[in-house]
Amino acid sequence: MRLWGGRFEGGPADALTRLSVSVHFDWRLVPYDLLASRAHARVLHRAGLLTEDELGRMIGALDDLERACKAGEFRPTVADEDVHTALERGLLERLGTLGGKLRAGRSRNDQVATDLRLYLRDHVRHIVSRLVELETALMSQAEQHAETAAPGMTHLQHAQPVSFGHQLLAHVHAFARDIERLRDWDRRAAVSPLGSGALAGSSLPLDPQAVARELGFDSAAPNSMDAVADRDFAAEFLFDAAMIGMHLSRLGEEIVLWASQEFRWIEMDDAYSTGSSIMPQKKNPDVAELARGKSGRLIGNLMSLLTTLKGLPLTYNRDLQEDKEPVFDSVDTLLLVLPAVAGLVATMRVNTAKLESSAPDGFALATDLAELLVRRGVPFREAHEAVGHLVVWCQVNDKDFDELTDEELVKVSPHFTPDSREVLSVPGALAARKAHGGTAPDRVRDQLVALRETVDGQAAWASGN
Incomplete structure (x- = not known):
């Protein structure tokens, strides 16, 4: 069932097969590969390469294959090299030789580049939804503590009193920038490689622009060589993910400090805390620590892909098989961490008395x-x-x-x-800092109004509105 081999007299060595296989991690691209296959079938029909009856049977078989994949009735085997090989096998099982017509005019090179873009554009919206939940939790706490004085710090030393709400909103602004980067990323990622073939396009009368529109892209790639070689969209996503991880780590570090006996600024809810196997009194900020720790994975994934890409000649090289695992891991990591941090922030109880009593400490006025x-x-x-x-x-x-x-x-x-x-006077010190961007409670409330509008827009984008 290999998608290549006509010029080979023998099969690959076991060691090569084990090295080449990717279906164990790229199987998650199934819905996107099938989506692109339907669009490709329709363009083949418009080009006169599939009859109306063949198109109907082809679409029906692809729909049935998707249902079987979702139900777990169709799974890859040890002989399937990648997701594309497995799905072509499923199509041939349903259609016989007709299933082989779908491969005309496309290559695994433009297929996988298209699938990964579709996957990421879909999952970025899920990530933005989770970021919005975290922003909302932070804003809810900030609204309650716009007038709560806290020790503002530089070098982790008491510096000047600030509104605790102001400090919480500082994190919201960082996450809002992350979302804007992802939205900007999506604009650049909205280019379809499908139709580029292996590297030079196709002599068949295909219509890459029509396929792009059907798949929700803004346009088709203008250069077939760049289309199959380009992984800027993956690297840029990993950069954005690493920035989110860094911001989660900074928030996590502050929560670890706030929850310590030395600070005692907050009390974490039991649902988002853990204990010790030996010390009965312990209440540990594991969610915040894991958020801090997971940032290393996110930064490492970016470094991994950049290192893979840095010396590749045009166009496709098998090195690019290494693009998917860091992307998948970063998506999974963010979708795992963000809900936990949002829950931790939403349920934490702020020790207002402790904050306000320590706000003037260290000659902060x-x-x-x-x-x-x-x-x-x-x-x-x-x-x-x-x-x-x-x-x-x-x-x-x-x-x-x-x-x-x-x-x-x-x-x-x-x-x-x-x-x-x-x-x-601490209240007076807060109120006096009333210039734009300052920590005065009135300015904190102004921030909340502006941020709610921003976050509402981000939520609407994530939901496709």
Whole structure:
């Protein structure tokens, strides 16, 4: 049942067969291969290469083959080299010699390039749907905590108070960019290779543009050699997947920290936590840790395919068999991780009291004090230095800003008058940062309004609307 072999006197060695076989992983392309086969049958009919009766029997056999594949009644065998070989066998079993007519004008080279594009364009929308669920969970938490003050950090050190909702929405913006990259990717992936044959097109009167339209592509490939050699769409998808993984990893790392005894910012729901086999008291953030860990797979898949592609001459080379497993693994990984992280975020309980009590720790209002002096005409360089001296004085004397007397303020610098305390308030510090993009609760609510519109549009795209 090999799709080649006419010029060979003997069969391949067992070692070659084992090396060449791909049907154990490319079987998932069945629905896409059959979809493309129906379109190809119709173009053969329009070209006068199939009669009306032959076309009807061909479509009926392809439909029956798809039903049998879904039901598990038709499966690949050890003799099937790949998904294309297996499905042609199924077609021949149903149609006899008529089934062999479908191969006219196409090659496994343009078939697999088409199948993989169809598969990815379909599954990218599933991934976007799962990303929307995560965005929605983050926005729901952010809405509840627009006015909850939290320690904003740089270098993992207390820096300035921020709205916890603002911090949660920072992750939404990152995932929203991921979705926009995938939508932009889809525009470039919407090019059909079918009709390119092995590399040079076909002398048969086919219509690649009609096939492209039937399969939901925007156009047919303008260059047959590029069409069968191009795996930019796969590599670009893997880059987008790696970026999603990186963003999941950053969110996962923050959740690990937030759930620790040292932070105690959140309590994870039991449904999204695990325990220890030896320590009864443990409640572990495994979902967040696995999200962090899976990013290594996603980044590795990108590196794997890029390394495979980097030295290939035009056009098709068997090396390209290595394109599918990293793509399939990245799709599977994202569809596995995203629902779990969305569930973790949606069900976590935020320790508002802990967040707000620690928001001013580490002299986090120092910048507000320096900016007050700037508003009074003091050059920022001098204001920065004066507040730095005040911090050192407080550390030496084991005091915080709100414990200083009027005399102690003036003693450190004449710039610090008693009314300087007007900015030493966490709610005031949040409200003051009201410029576009700032952490003021009103700006957080503005973000939520804009993001809901963005996410609604992303959800509509994922559903095909």
